[in-house]
Amino acid sequence: xxxxxxINPVLSRRAILRAALATGGGLMLSGMIPGLxxxxxxxxxxxxxxxxIRIDRNGAITFIMRHVEMGQGIYTGIAMLLAEELEVSLxxxxxxxxxxxxxxxxxxAGEEVxxxxxxxxxxxxxxxxxxAAARIMLIQAASTRWSVPASTCVARDGAVLHxxxxxxxxxxxxxxxxxxxxxxxxxxxxxPSQFQLIGTSPQRMDTHAKSNxxxxxxxxxxxxxxxxxxIMACPVKGGxxxxxxxxxxxxxxGVTDIVTLPDAIAVIGDHSWAAISGMKAAxxxxxxxxxxxxxxxxQLQALRSASEKTGIVAKxxxxxxxxxxxxxxRIDAIYESPFLAHAALxxxxxxxxxxxxxxxxxxxxQVPLRARQEVADAxxxxxxxxxxxxxxxxxxxxxxxxxxxxxxxxxxxKQVPFPVKLFWTREEDIRQDQFRPFYYDRITxxxxxxxxxxxxxxxxxxxxxxxxxxxxxLQNGLDxxxxxxxxxxxxxxxxxxxxxxxxxxxxxxTLWWRGVGPTHNVFVVEGMIDELAHAxxxxxxxxxxxxxxxxxxxxxxxxxxxxxxxxxxxxxxxHGLGIALHYSFQCWAATxxxxxxxxxxxxxxxxxxxxxxxxxxxxxxxxxxxxxGGLIFGLTMALYxxxxxxxxxxxxxxxxxxxxxxxxxxxxxxxxxxxxxxxxIGGIGEVGTVAAAPVxxxxxxxxxxxRLRRIPFAPQLAMNPTGEKKA
Amino acid sequence: MRTILINGESHDVDVPDDMPLLxxxxxxxxxxxxxxxxxxxxxxxxxxxxxxxPARACQLPVSLIGTRPxxxxxxxxxxxxxxxxxxxxLDEQVIQCGYCQSGQIMAAAALLQTTPSPSDDDIDDAMxxxxxxxxxxxxxxxAIHKAASNA
Numbered sequence: 023x024x025x026x027x028x029i030n031p032v033l034s035r036r037a038i039l040r041a042a043l044a045t046g047g048g049l050m051l052s053g054m055i056p057g058l059x060x061x062x063x064x065x066x067x068x069x070x071x072x073x074x075i076r077i078d079r080n081g082a083i084t085f086i087m088r089h090v091e092m093g094q095g096i097y098t099g100i101a102m103l104l105a106e107e108l109e110v111s112l113x114x115x116x117x118x119x120x121x122x123x124x125x126x127x128x129x130x131a132g133e134e135v136x137x138x139x140x141x142x143x144x145x146x147x148x149x150x151x152x153x154a155a156a157r158i159m160l161i162q163a164a165s166t167r168w169s170v171p172a173s174t175c176v177a178r179d180g181a182v183l184h185x186x187x188x189x190x191x192x193x194x195x196x197x198x199x200x201x202x203x204x205x206x207x208x209x210x211x212x213x214p215s216q217f218q219l220i221g222t223s224p225q226r227m228d229t230h231a232k233s234n235x236x237x238x239x240x241x242x243x244x245x246x247x248x249x250x251x252x253i254m255a256c257p258v259k260g261g262x263x264x265x266x267x268x269x270x271x272x273x274x275x276g277v278t279d280i281v282t283l284p285d286a287i288a289v290i291g292d293h294s295w296a297a298i299s300g301m302k303a304a305x306x307x308x309x310x311x312x313x314x315x316x317x318x319x320x321q322l323q324a325l326r327s328a329s330e331k332t333g334i335v336a337k338x339x340x341x342x343x344x345x346x347x348x349x350x351x352r353i354d355a356i357y358e359s360p361f362l363a364h365a366a367l368x369x370x371x372x373x374x375x376x377x378x379x380x381x382x383x384x385x386x387x388q389v390p391l392r393a394r395q396e397v398a399d400a401x402x403x404x405x406x407x408x409x410x411x412x413x414x415x416x417x418x419x420x421x422x423x424x425x426x427x428x429x430x431x432x433x434x435x436k437q438v439p440f441p442v443k444l445f446w447t448r449e450e451d452i453r454q455d456q457f458r459p460f461y462y463d464r465i466t467x468x469x470x471x472x473x474x475x476x477x478x479x480x481x482x483x484x485x486x487x488x489x490x491x492x493x494x495x496l497q498n499g500l501d502x503x504x505x506x507x508x509x510x511x512x513x514x515x516x517x518x519x520x521x522x523x524x525x526x527x528x529x530x531x532t533l534w535w536r537g538v539g540p541t542h543n544v545f546v547v548e549g550m551i552d553e554l555a556h557a558x559x560x561x562x563x564x565x566x567x568x569x570x571x572x573x574x575x576x577x578x579x580x581x582x583x584x585x586x587x588x589x590x591x592x593x594x595x596x597h598g599l600g601i602a603l604h605y606s607f608q609c610w611a612a613t614x615x616x617x618x619x620x621x622x623x624x625x626x627x628x629x630x631x632x633x634x635x636x637x638x639x640x641x642x643x644x645x646x647x648x649x650x651g652g653l654i655f656g657l658t659m660a661l662y663x664x665x666x667x668x669x670x671x672x673x674x675x676x677x678x679x680x681x682x683x684x685x686x687x688x689x690x691x692x693x694x695x696x697x698x699x700x701x702x703i704g705g706i707g708e709v710g711t712v713a714a715a716p717v718x719x720x721x722x723x724x725x726x727x728x729r730l731r732r733i734p735f736a737p738q739l740a741m742n743p744t745g746e747k748k749a
Numbered sequence: 750m751r752t753i754l755i756n757g758e759s760h761d762v763d764v765p766d767d768m769p770l771l772x773x774x775x776x777x778x779x780x781x782x783x784x785x786x787x788x789x790x791x792x793x794x795x796x797x798x799x800x801x802x803p804a805r806a807c808q809l810p811v812s813l814i815g816t817r818p819x820x821x822x823x824x825x826x827x828x829x830x831x832x833x834x835x836x837x838x839l840d841e842q843v844i845q846c847g848y849c850q851s852g853q854i855m856a857a858a859a860l861l862q863t864t865p866s867p868s869d870d871d872i873d874d875a876m877x878x879x880x881x882x883x884x885x886x887x888x889x890x891x892a893i894h895k896a897a898s899n900a
Contacts, residue, residue: 234782234825235823235851275765294775367792367846
C-alpha cells in the first residue's frame with residue numbers, strides 16, 4: 023500500500039536525532055525519521071520524534087515502536103536495525119508500543135500509518151543511524167570518563183570496552199553521561215560486511231506469547247467494569263434502523279443495555295453471549311434505503327459502461343493506435359477482478375471508556391492518529407484527552423488502515439457510562455467490510471512480425487480508494503494505485519498507453535487490500551503476456567526473456583524460479599506449470615506454480631517456487647514467511663473469493679460461503695532469495711500475493727488450454743470442466 | 750451455577766445453559782487465548798481439548814461439558830506433547846499474526862497425542878479444520894513433523 027508515501031512527502035531519509043536525560047535517569051534518544059509514522063510532512067517544522075531508544079541506569083534497553091505488529095514480523099525486523107548499530111543482542115532489548123498520545127505524537131503530525139510494505143523500507147537507513155548515534159554517544163561518555171581517546175574504545179554486547187586497559191562499563195552506567203554528549207553528524211554506519219544481526223533469522227520477538235495464549239489482541243482486552251456489546255448495522259449501506267424488540271432483547275439473560283445509531287444497533291451485556299443472544303432476540307428491522315436495488319449485475323453494468331470511456335492517461339509512449347492497427351497479431355481481452363473482503367481472522371472490535379472529560383480506546387489499528395480523531399469527532403472531546411492503546415492485530419491486510427469502525431463504536435459507547443468492548447461478529451465483519459474494489463480491465467496488445475510486443479493499451483476501471491481516504495493524494499485526478507503494476511511492467515514495450523477510469527460503486531465503500539494496485543494489475547499484465555506468448559507460439563519463459571534484455575534483475579529472478587521449478591520438464595497429464603514475473607514494492611519476484619486439473623475441474627496446487635530480489639535482506643526468514651503466506655493469501659482469492667451483492671447486501675457472510683484455503687489444499691512453497699545487497703531495499707509484505715492470480719491462471723492454461731480472465735477460478739472450472747463454449 | 754473443570758481447576762460459573770464454552774472461557778474466566786473467529790465451527794480458532802479430544806468451543810454449550818476436563822492453550826504447555834508442539838512452532842517460526850495459532854497448536858497437540866508419527870495425510874485430516882489467514886500452512890506441516898520427531 024503505497025498511499026502513505028504519496029501523501030507524506032519524504033524530505034530525506036536521514037534521521038534527525040535528539041538526546042535527553044530519560045525520566046528516572048538514563049539516555050532517551052529520540053529520532054524523527056522522515057517517512058515513518060508520525061513524522062511531519064512539512065519542512066522546517068518542530069522536532070516530532072517517532073522512534074525512541076531508552077537506556078535506563080540499570081542497563082535496560084527499550085525500543086519504543088511506532089509500527090503495529092500484524093504478523094509481518096516488523097517488531098523483530100525494526101529491532102534488528104537498531105540493535106545492529108547499538109551493539110546489543112536482541113534478547114537484551116525490550117519493545118514497547120508507542121501509544122497515540124501527546125508524548126509520542128504531535129497533533130499536526132502527518133499520517134501515522136503502518137502499511138504499504140513500507141516499514142522496513144522507510145527504516146533501513148534512519149533507524150540504523152539512530153542506533154549508531156546512541157552507540158557513539160555511549161562510547162564518547164566512556165572515553166571522557168576514562169580520559170582515553172574515543173577511538174581506543176569499542177562497543178560490544180551492551181557495554182563499552184577499553185581493551186588496552188581491560189576496562190568495561192555497561193551501557194546503563196554510561197546512560198546519564200551519554201545523554202549529554204553531542205549527537206554525531208553525520209552518523210557513520212557499519213559496513214554491511216560487519217553486520218552480525220542484519221541478514222540473520224533470530225527468533226521473532228512477538229511469537230512466544232502467541233504460542234501460549236498470553237498475547238493480547240484487541241479482541242482480548244479486559245478492562246475493570248467492562249461490558250461487551252455486539253454491533254449490527256443495516257446490511258444495506260445508507261439504510262436506517264426502523265425498529266427492534268427491546269423488551270425481548272432485555273429479557274435475554276445477561277443483557278443490560280441497548281444503544282442505537284440511525285443505521286446501527288448494539289446489544290450490550292455481561293458477556294459476548296448475552297450480546298449475541300440479545301441481538302437475535304432484538305430482531306432489528308431496517309429501512310433499506312436508496313441502495314436496495316443494487317446487485318452484482320448493476321455493479322458490473324456500471325463498470326462496463328464506464329470502461330467504454332477514455333480514462334485519465336497515466337502513461338503514453340509511442341503511437342499506440344497506429345502500432346495496434348499494423349500489428350499482425352492482436353489480442354483484445356477483458357479481465358475482471360471481483361470485490362473482496364479482507365476476512366482477517368480477528369473480527370473488527372473496539373473497546374472504549376468514554377468519560378465526560380477524557381477517553382481511553384483499546385484497539386488494534388494501522389492508523390492510531392485517525393483512530394483518535396474518530397473518537398474525538400464522535401464525542402467532541404479534544405484529541406489530546408483521548409488515549410489510544412494500540413494492540414496486536416489478528417491480521418491486517420489493509421482492513422485496519424480504515425478507522426470507520428472505531429468511530430461507529432465511539433458513537434455507541436458514548437451512550438453508556440461504563441467501559442465497553444464492541445465487536446462485530448464474523449458475519450458483520452464480512453458483510454460490512456470496506457471491500458477491495460471490483461476492477462474491470464480492458465487490454466489490447468499487438469505483436470510485430472518477429473513476435474515481439476509492439477503495442478499495449480490497458481485501461482483499468484474501478485474505484486479510486488485514495489479519493490475517499492486521502493483525496494489530496496490524487497495526481498491530476500488519478501489514484502496512482504489504480505495503475506500501479508500496469509504502467510511500469512517489467513517488459514520492453516515500444517508503444518504503451520495506460521488509462522484509469524474512476525467508477526465508484528453504488529452503496530459500497532472500498533479500501534485497499536493486500537498487494538493493492540499490483541495484485542489486480544499484475545493479474546492483467548502477466549495474463550496478457552502469457553496470452554501473447556502462446557499466440558506467438560513461444561514458450562512463456564522464452565517470451566518473457568526476449569522482452570527483458572534491459573533488465574538483469576528481472577532475468578535473474580525469472581531464470582532462478584524456472585530453474586528451481588524445473589521449467590520444461592515433462593509433466594503428467596492434467597498438470598501444468600505457470601510462470602509470472604513482477605516488480606512491486608521495489609522487489610523483483612518470479613513464481614512458477616505447478617497445478618493439476620482433474621476431469622471434473624477439481625484443481626490441486628502442487629508446488630510453487632518463488633525467486634525474490636528485494637535488495638538488502640534484513641530478516642531472511644521473515645521474507646520467506648511473507649512470500650509463503652502472501653502467495654497463499656493470493657491463491658485463496660484467485661481460486662475462491664468474490665463478494666457478490668443482491669438487494670444491496672453482500673451475499674457472503676462467513677467462511678462457509680467466503681471460502682478460505684486450508685492446509686490440505688496449500689501447495690508446497692519454496693522461496694529462493696537471490697537478492698542484490700547493493701540495490702534499493704524493497705518491502706516484502708505484499709509481494710507474494712501479487713503473483714498468485716496470474717501464476718495460477720497461467721498454470722491452469724498450461725494444464726487445460728483454458729484461459730481464465732475472471733477471478734475466482736474454481737467455480738468456473740467446476741461448472742464447466744472442459745471449458746467448452748456453450749452454443 | 751455449575752462447576753466445570755478447566756486446566757485442572759474447578760470453576761463455579763453462573764451462566765446460561767446454552768452459552769458456548771468459548772465465551773465462558775474468554776469472558777467469564779478470562780482465558781482469552783482461545784479465540785473467536787467464526788462462531789460456526791468453520792475456522793478452528795476456538796479449538797480446546799475436552800477429555801483430551803479436540804473440540805470447537807464456539808459450538809459447545811457449557812451444559813454439555815459435565816465433568817469432562819477441559820484443556821486450553823494456556824495449559825497445553827504443561828503436557829509433554831503440548832510443550833513439544835509449542836517448541837516446534839517457535840523453531841519453525843510458524844506464527845505470523847498469531848490469532849489462529851492457539852487453535853492450530855491445540856489441534857496439532859491432539860493429533861500427536863493419538864498419532865505420534867503422523868503422515869502428511871494424517872496432518873491434512875487433523876489440521877484442515879483450522880484456517881490460517883496469514884497462510885502459515887507450509888510451516889504448520891513442518892512443525893508437526895518436527896514435534897513428532899522430537900518425541
